[in-house]
Amino acid sequence: MQTIVSISNVSKTYASGYQALKDVSLDIRRGEILALLGPNGAGKTTLISIICGIVNASAGTVRVDGHDIVADYRITRSRIGLVPQELSLGAFEKVWHSLCFSRGLFGREPNPAYLEQLLKDLSLWEKRYSPLMALSGGMKRRVLIAKALAHEPTVLFLDEPTAGVDVELRKDMWALVRRLRASGVTIILTTHYIEEAEAIADRVGVIHQGKLLLVDDKEALMHKLGKRQLVVELEAPLSAVPEALGAWSLELAGNGTRLVYTYDPHKAHTGIHELLQAVRDAGLVIKDVNTIKTSLEEIFVNLVSVKS
Amino acid sequence: MNIYAIRVIYKYEMRRAFETALQSFASPVLSTALYFVVFGSAIGSRIASVGGVSYGSFIVPGLVMLAVLTQSLANASFGIFFPKFTGAIYELLSAPVSFVEVLIGYVGAAATKSFLIGLIILATAGFFVPLHVAHPVWMFGFLILTCLSFSLFGFIIGLWATNFEKLQLIPLLVITPLVFLGGTFYSINMLPPLWQTVTRFNPVLYLVSGFRWSFYEIADVSVALSLAMVVLFLTACLALVWWMFKTGYRLKQ
Numbered sequence: 001m002q003t004i005v006s007i008s009n010v011s012k013t014y015a016s017g018y019q020a021l022k023d024v025s026l027d028i029r030r031g032e033i034l035a036l037l038g039p040n041g042a043g044k045t046t047l048i049s050i051i052c053g054i055v056n057a058s059a060g061t062v063r064v065d066g067h068d069i070v071a072d073y074r075i076t077r078s079r080i081g082l083v084p085q086e087l088s089l090g091a092f093e094k095v096w097h098s099l100c101f102s103r104g105l106f107g108r109e110p111n112p113a114y115l116e117q118l119l120k121d122l123s124l125w126e127k128r129y130s131p132l133m134a135l136s137g138g139m140k141r142r143v144l145i146a147k148a149l150a151h152e153p154t155v156l157f158l159d160e161p162t163a164g165v166d167v168e169l170r171k172d173m174w175a176l177v178r179r180l181r182a183s184g185v186t187i188i189l190t191t192h193y194i195e196e197a198e199a200i201a202d203r204v205g206v207i208h209q210g211k212l213l214l215v216d217d218k219e220a221l222m223h224k225l226g227k228r229q230l231v232v233e234l235e236a237p238l239s240a241v242p243e244a245l246g247a248w249s250l251e252l253a254g255n256g257t258r259l260v261y262t263y264d265p266h267k268a269h270t271g272i273h274e275l276l277q278a279v280r281d282a283g284l285v286i287k288d289v290n291t292i293k294t295s296l297e298e299i300f301v302n303l304v305s306v307k308s
Numbered sequence: 309m310n311i312y313a314i315r316v317i318y319k320y321e322m323r324r325a326f327e328t329a330l331q332s333f334a335s336p337v338l339s340t341a342l343y344f345v346v347f348g349s350a351i352g353s354r355i356a357s358v359g360g361v362s363y364g365s366f367i368v369p370g371l372v373m374l375a376v377l378t379q380s381l382a383n384a385s386f387g388i389f390f391p392k393f394t395g396a397i398y399e400l401l402s403a404p405v406s407f408v409e410v411l412i413g414y415v416g417a418a419a420t421k422s423f424l425i426g427l428i429i430l431a432t433a434g435f436f437v438p439l440h441v442a443h444p445v446w447m448f449g450f451l452i453l454t455c456l457s458f459s460l461f462g463f464i465i466g467l468w469a470t471n472f473e474k475l476q477l478i479p480l481l482v483i484t485p486l487v488f489l490g491g492t493f494y495s496i497n498m499l500p501p502l503w504q505t506v507t508r509f510n511p512v513l514y515l516v517s518g519f520r521w522s523f524y525e526i527a528d529v530s531v532a533l534s535l536a537m538v539v540l541f542l543t544a545c546l547a548l549v550w551w552m553f554k555t556g557y558r559l560k561q
Contacts, residue, residue: 052402074404088395104316105403
C-alpha cells in the first residue's frame with residue numbers, strides 16, 4: 001500500500017530539556033486508520049503536532065504525499081486536518097462563521113453546500129448560528145471535527161478524539177471515522193483507550209517514553225502477541241490443581257471452580273484435547289468450557305511493562 | 309499567496325469589531341468628545357491660540373492620534389492574543405499561511421478599524437471646532453502609516469503577552485504616558501528647554517507633529533523627520549514580527 005505520511009528519525013527535545021520523542025520512524029499508509037497508543041506523556045501529541053506544523057522537530061524529517069513539511073508546508077498543511085485534544089475554540093463567533101474561517105484559512109474557495117452537508121453529517125446544522133461558547137462539550141468536539149474537515153483534507157489527525165465524551169458520542173465518532181476512511185481519508189488517531197484502537201484501527205502503533213515500540217496490523221499484532229485461555233469450569237471446587245494435570249501449567253481460579261489453561265492458538269498442537277481427556281480421567285466433572293482471547297489492552301500492558 | 313486566508317482573517321476580525329460596535333466605535337468617540345469638553349472648552353478657553361490656531365482646533369490631531377494609537381494597540385493585540393489564550397491558535401499554526409498573510413489579515417483589520425475610528429473622531433471634532441486640513445494627502449498618509457505601525461506593534465504585544473495583565477502592561481504603562489507627553493495637548497515649544505530635549509526622545513512626538521502639520525502647517529519637528537521616524541518604527545516592527553514567526557517565539561515549541 002502507498003505511503004502517504006513518512007516520518008524519518010524524528011526527535012524532539014523541548015527547551016526544558018525534556019525529550020518527548022526519540023528517533024521515531026513511521027510510514028503511514030494511504031487510506032488506513034492508524035491508532036497510536038500510549039500512556040499520557042508518551043509523545044503521541046508531540047508527534048502529530050510536528051507533522052501538523054505546531055511544534056518544530058529537533059531532528060528528522062516528515063514527508064506528506066512526498067512533500068517535506070518544512071520546505072513545502074503550504075502543500076502538506078493544505079492536505080492535513082487536525083482535531084486537537086483540547087476543546088480549543090473561540091467563544092463568541094458562530095459555528096457557521098468558524099467553519100467558513102477554517103476553510104478559507106486552509107486556502108480553499110468558499111463552498112457553502114459542502115459546509116452545509118458537513119454540519120448536517122455531524123448533527124450541527126441546527127446549531128449553525130449558535131455562539132461556540134453556548135455549545136455543550138460534545139457539540140464542541142463535533143465542531144472541532146467539522147473545522148478539521150472544512151478544507152477537505154486527505155489526512156486527518158484525531159488527537160484523543162473521544163477523551164471525556166460519553167459512550168453514545170464515542171460510537172458516533174467511530175462511525176464517522178469509518179465513513180471518512182471509506183471516502184478515502186487517511187486517519188491517524190491517538191488514544192489511550194485500547195478498545196478504541198481495537199474497534200476501528202487497521203494498524204496499531206505503540207509509543208512509550210518517546211519511542212515507537214512497534215507498528216503492526218491490528219490483527220497481526222493480536223495474532224503474534226495474543227494468547228488464548230481455555231477456562232474449564234468444574235462442578236465441584238478444588239483446593240489445588242491435581243498432580244495428574246501438572247503438565248499443563250494450569251491456574252486455579254474462581255475459588256477453585258475454574259481451571260485456566262493459557263495456550264498459543266497458532267501452534268499446530270495446542271494440547272486442549274489431551275487436557276480435557278486428563279481432566280475427565282482425574283474424575284473431575286466439567287460444568288462448562290470457554291475460551292478467552294487476549295485483548296489489545298493486555299498486549300499493550302505487556303509491551304509497555306516489558307520495554308520499561 | 310493564500311488570498312482566501314487573508315480574506316477570512318480580515319473578515320473575522322472586522323466582524324468582531326462590528327458585532328461589538330458600541331465598544332469598538334462609540335466608546336472612543338465618547339472619550340474624545342469628553343476630551344473636547346474638558347481640554348477644548350473648559351481649559352482651552354483660557355489658553356491663547358497656539359501657532360495662530362485656536363487651542364480647541366490645535367488639539368484635534370493629537371486627539372485623533374491618541375485614539376488611533378490606543379485603538380490600534382488594543383485591536384491588534386487582542387486579535388492575536390485571544391486565540392492564544394483559548395488555544396485556537398493551533399489552527400493558524402497548522403494552516404498553510406506565511407507570516408505575511410497572517411499580518412495582512414490581522415494587522416490590516418486592526419489598522420482598518422483604527423482608521424475608521426480616526427475618521428469618526430475627526431468628524432466628531434468638526435462639531436466642536438472649525439477644522440482645516442491643509443494637506444489632505446499627507447494627513448491620510450500619516451494616519452494610515454500610524455494605524456499600520458501601531459497595529460503592528462499591538463500585534464507584537466499580543467504575541468508576546470502570556471496573560472491578560474501583560475496584554476495591558478505596555479499600552480497602559482508605556483504607550484499612554486508617551487502619548488500624553490508627546491505633544492498631544494500642547495506644543496513642545498511651550499515646555500522648558502530641558503523638557504523639550506527630553507520630549508524629542510518620545511517617538512509619539514514625531515507622529516503627532518507630522519499629523520498636526522498636515523492640518524495647520526505647524527510642527528514641533530520637521531515633516532521629513534516625522535515621516536522618517538514613522539517609517540523607521542514600521543520597519544522595526546516588521547523585522548521583529550518576522551523574527552517572532554521565524555523562531556516561533558511564544559508561538560511554537
